[in-house]
Amino acid sequence: MVIIDEKKCVGCGICTHFCPVDALEGWVVIEVNRERCTDCLDCVGTCPVDALEVKE
């Protein structure tokens, strides 16, 4: 499951460009829309400030 660390997220929105189902949304802090997220993990490795993590 993809988790966004609110303390680290700067709101740059880079990850939103890599989500094929628009499950990453919001501004200032990006949030994961759990209903849309398919756990494809395409967003992993796209965060410039390492705020996006995968947790079991």
Place this chain on the structure above:
Amino acid sequence: MKQVKCDVLVIGSGIGGTTAAALLTKAGYEALVVEKLPFVGGRCATLDYHGFKINTGAAMLGDEIHGALCREVGAELELRVPDHMIVFRIRGKDYPAPKKGFWKTIIGLAARDDAEAERMYEAFKQGLTWAEPSYSMSLDDWARQYTDNASILGLFHFMTLGTGVNSYEMPAGEFFRQITEGAVMTWASPPLGCGQFSDALVGALKRMGGDTWTRCPAIRIKVKDGAATGALVRKDGEDIEITAQAVISNAAPWRTVELVGREFLSPGYLKDVAAVQGTPMICFHMATDRQLPMLEGSGCLSLVEESRRLFLIVDYTPICPEMAPKGKHILEAASVPASIHPPYDFKKEVALTLQDLRNSIPDFDKHVQILRINIAQGEWGVAGSLPGYSLPIKTPVYGLYLAGDRSAPKGWWCSLAAIKSGRLVAEDLIRRFKPA
């Protein structure tokens, strides 16, 4: 463990890193750039969003500096120049700014009368040609010595906001030096956004025999006997040891510190690194189905005094229709928080910017769709460091350089600073290290 050898390892594919890598490759060095993200360019990249091209940072490039670098390293880049660089909205009227006599004209437009225009322009000219104003005074304080005219104060305020800094927080000396050092008067955009510049540099690097690996984070910079000897990186789940004569870090200074290990760096240097702070900006990326009436003939409007926060609206489509789906325009609007120092109240700042947008764009809610509101701050700042503050290109570790806008001389800002820094790194490295 897999081993790779090169002359120069560059960590990070921002403009500072790719500038240095391209220049060194041209000079005969074997350069390898490693980038942790899936794309190159950092804050000078362009990403697709439902068919719209959205810049990650840099919104315009200058032919005198970006174009010149591409020509020097054989990178192919088309730059499209708008008819008018910018339109200034002053006291409710819109004025296209000329390329020749730019400053004299816009100061004249903002002035109440000829006497004020002359007084202000003379003071401005003297600051450029004779005595640079102090760094201990803000640009706003400098201007207030000569006028209390809100239009003139607003004009200077606007001119600093592009770097994510308010005029009352910009050292006056730095503002004048930005004009004399990193001056660009031909602002332009590549057809598919500013990321094409980064792609062009990386393309040229590859053609000359260098390489760039994306999705390849650095794990550790290796140091032996006080000198950098390479780095450990991770690619496709595998650790790779890269040996190099010199390492250029285009990562943020504090990340570079983490990669090297604090024990190799002096307390004084660590203190300088801790003082580096990025500047903030809010960018609204928007779509519209029509040409906004006030952007006709330019595509770039600056609001000098009527707004709370919004200072710039850009429509890329008139010069770069490729950046939006057919029949649509892609707009970018920007604002800077009231203070550049955290903590920021971005919710309030976004609300104020939105009010400004509704006031400035007729029928905003009917014609404009907000695609993304992206924030620049901290490590992902508009400028990587506060104006006038930067680190040296050389770190305490021999052979470990810093490239990027956080290690550029005074007067250089944003992507111009990154290019300057990359050039200085390449020049110094060529003097000290020879290709294998």
